Amino acid sequence: MAAIEDVSGPTSRTRSRWGSRLDRREGRTAFFFLLPGLIGMVLFLVVPIIASVVLSFTNWKLLGTPQFVGISNYVRLFTADPQFWPVLRNTLFFTAEYLVLNIVISLGLAVWISSLKMGQRWFRVVFFLPTFTPGIAVAIVWMLIFAPGGFFDFIMRSVSIAMPSMLTDQTLAMQAIIIVSLWAGVGYNTVLFNAALDMVPQSYLEAARIDGANAWQRFWKIRLPLISPTLFFGTVMTAITSLQVFDQIYVMTRGGPGNATATLGYAIYQRGFQNFQMGYASTIAWVMFAMIMALTAVQFWLQRKWVHYDN
């Protein structure tokens, strides 16, 4: 053991010295190659992010010069704004319901598709279609379906179900938003989970079958643990996008009726680009950022309990 160390010691030192010179040279070259991307990222990502931090401490109204107002935007948000807590509640409600339904439905569809003997590819394409359909266009079509006196009301009337119109009812409006979001968002996770399921080695499933495990047990004990890293990725990404929900609300309800569907994403747009309170909108954006960070951190902490990495 000691002899081996003696022999390998000087050689590796030489290599590392030579290697570090090479690394530095290569590093410089790599830096220049990466520079265009870096400049773009600094200009369009880092600078705006810093600017929005600064803005959140001002009362900038787009026109005129911003004035520094300290933390009063944050104080107003948490103590004086009558809309903040309902908006936060709506955002969390949407995220919770949408996330659970999305994961359950997309996982169900993925399992179903992977069990098919034929037409797997065809179904994958069909379910993936909404993902590359523009969100605004999707929302407009659904808005026309759900509008008072629209197609949905017509269907409900013809089957003699008496219910209020979706978009003008305080409780149902959010459900309409969730239905549209599911329609548009389930396909991505379905394809993701389906690909993961196909990666599960057949030999594991074969072995389990020989050992007498039924389909239900094979799913819970083998397939689900093996796709849990993908499931985790899907959950985190879906949670982040659902906390930022905007398009559907902008088109279908504009936060209404009342504040029934007003979420953080929409509140930022409303304060910033309708009321021109850029400083205040930046404040809400930072609170939203902090919230997404915190929830994502919680998810990463929780993953230790349920995500299994194969190696």
Next chain:
Amino acid sequence: MKLTTVLAAAFLASSAFIATVQAQEQVNLTWQMWGDEKDAPLWQSLADLVTAEYPNITVTPQISGWTDYWTRLPVLASSGQIADLVAMQSMRMPSFYSILEPLDAHFASDGFDVSAFETSIIAGLGHDGTQYALPYDVGPWLVYYNRDRFAEAGVAEPALDWTFDDFKAAAQKLTEGENYGYAVQAFDFVAGPVALGAEYFNDSNQFDVTNAGYAAAVGKFVDLVAVDKTSPVFASGAGAITGSGRFAAGNAAMYIDGPWVLQQTKDSVDFNIGVAPLPRGEGESRFITAGSGWGISATSQHKEEAYKALQVLTGPKAAEILASAGRALPGRLAEQKFWYDVAAKDVAGTHEVLDYMFAHSTPFRLNEYWNEFENLITQYMPLALNGDSTTDAVLADIQNQLPF
């Protein structure tokens, strides 16, 4: 001495020459406007009028959609990219007057007379007594009605001074099954109560939407929907099916909008339409008007040329073109006849109705938070209309959220 005189003369001559050269220098003005792409040739024909009058000036229209226009305008203004000529709507003047050049000094320099324009819209495109834009169109909110449905239901056509009770009775008679007498829209809660004599502002021009008069007037319109079921509830969404859609489909017999949609309303229906003033309350009729025009950007490098262009764009010939195309009831009084002759030709009572309404117009009271107020009405009023909340509670909620 002699040399000095010669030099001075040479200097004067050269400066005069330079001035002439500068006057003839080619100037390209940009012109920011909202609208459909299909209107582009119309705006281009107006821009061409400027070049025909001043060969050294060319005007390039930049057209964007209505909603985008108002999102982009402050962004362009604060980043110094705003066009030389800027379209402005009277209701948004309190928020945006600061980006426009005051026109009074220009008017004084060439003795320009604004009396050729309808007075209410001249007031609408000013702020605190200073003029910031000249109008290309004007109009009060009025009631569009389906004459065929009125005849079928045996309802007399509206009189010029019809009251809210007449309006309500007509709406009730015209409502049958799936067909409504009226289709309420968000702005009806502004124009409607004003016509009934109510005020949404206090004396110092700040929002006071919970005052008894305004609440009662709003309540009357709410009851048409919530109690009498003469109108469907409108949804708060941006692309929601509007009153105009229902009206055009024959699903609602009356709705409220301005003369700016008359041409397109006329083209989209297959029945006879008429227009009537908004119903009045106990007192005299009174109506608010709105309109749009163009101003000069406060940061323009070519203000003199822009002022010349502005006079052509809002001049008699341009007004005639827009009126004949049915695009706008001109702010210029003399050219309104072209609109009556073309756009309003088959629409019953347009001339008398608009004459009556202009004669009874009242200043449209606005402040810098107007846009927020309109958004809140759109977002919250459906709660009162569908019976989830009361008119008073909804107005209190709106008042609570308005900055003051």
